Structure formats: C-alpha cells, structure tokens
Amino acid sequence: MRIGELSERTGVSRRLLRYYEEQGLIVSERCANGYRAYDERFVDRVLQIRGLLDAGLPTRVIKQILPCLDKPRNIVFSEATPEMIATLEAELDRMNQRVACLTRNRDAIAEYLREVRAHAAV
Known part of the structure; x- marks a missing residue:
C-alpha cells in the first residue's frame, strides 16, 4: 500500500x-x-x-x-543496556499507574451509568 x-x-x-x-x-x-x-x-x-x-x-x-x-x-538481549532497562522499568511503572487510574475511572463511570439508568427507569 x-x-x-x-x-x-x-x-x-x-x-x-x-x-x-x-x-x-x-x-x-x-x-x-x-x-x-x-x-x-x-x-x-x-x-x-x-x-x-x-x-x-x-x-x-x-x-x-x-x-x-x-x-x-x-x-x-545484546543491546539491553542498564540505561534501557531502567527506562523500560520506569515506563512500565508509569503505564501500570495509568492503567490503574483508567480502571478506576472506567469503574466510576460504569457505576454512575448504572445509577442513572436505574433512576431513569423508575
């Protein structure tokens, strides 16, 4: 293409x-x-x-x-310098923090939607 x-x-x-x-x-x-x-x-x-x-x-x-x-x-593995390993470890930690934050936000929005829908159905 x-x-x-x-x-x-x-x-x-x-x-x-x-x-x-x-x-x-x-x-x-x-x-x-x-x-x-x-x-x-x-x-x-x-x-x-x-x-x-x-x-x-x-x-x-x-x-x-x-x-x-x-x-x-x-x-x-031959190109995996200590600097690169440290960078990847830091990025992995940062990504895990972002995933945890996104998961919390997703769960909060889902709960809010459940409540809104339940209230609207009444």
Whole structure:
C-alpha cells in the first residue's frame, strides 16, 4: 500500500510515517515511480508505535523493543543496556499507574451509568 493509504488506515500523518521510516521503525520499498510501498503488517506496527509514543517511550527505545512485538518473537538481549532497562522499568511503572487510574475511572463511570439508568427507569 502507498503512504497515503497507510496514513488513512492508521490516522498517522504522512510526515510522521516518513519520520518513523527515518528512525528505522518501519520500512518501505520503492516502486519504479519512486513512491513508497508498505506491507500490510505496518498498519498494526504503526498503531503499536503510536501507542508506545503516547505512553511516553522515545523512538530509540521503541526501536529496540519492536522485535518483542512481532510473532514469532525474536528478542535481542545484546543491546539491553542498564540505561534501557531502567527506562523500560520506569515506563512500565508509569503505564501500570495509568492503567490503574483508567480502571478506576472506567469503574466510576460504569457505576454512575448504572445509577442513572436505574433512576431513569423508575
């Protein structure tokens, strides 16, 4: 698929897709006319990258953990520096805190909706 379709399917701008390619997060092939062509698997990959970026991970860390996101998994330990491990541990803690907060908020909204619906049904 061309960059425009990848952009539409992921909601990520063409400019960001080119940046992801520059950072080695995704790859494209060049068609005879010079257009970029992306494999179907990059739809999910771009969505994963967006999620990791939204969670606060820098692209240099994302590039190192991308092999862990594929199946079959090919995890590379040789590049796992103490700094990277510390960064990932901190990000994991932060994500767990956000998940806990989202869970509390979701449960509160669900309870509120139950009460509103029960009251409206009376």
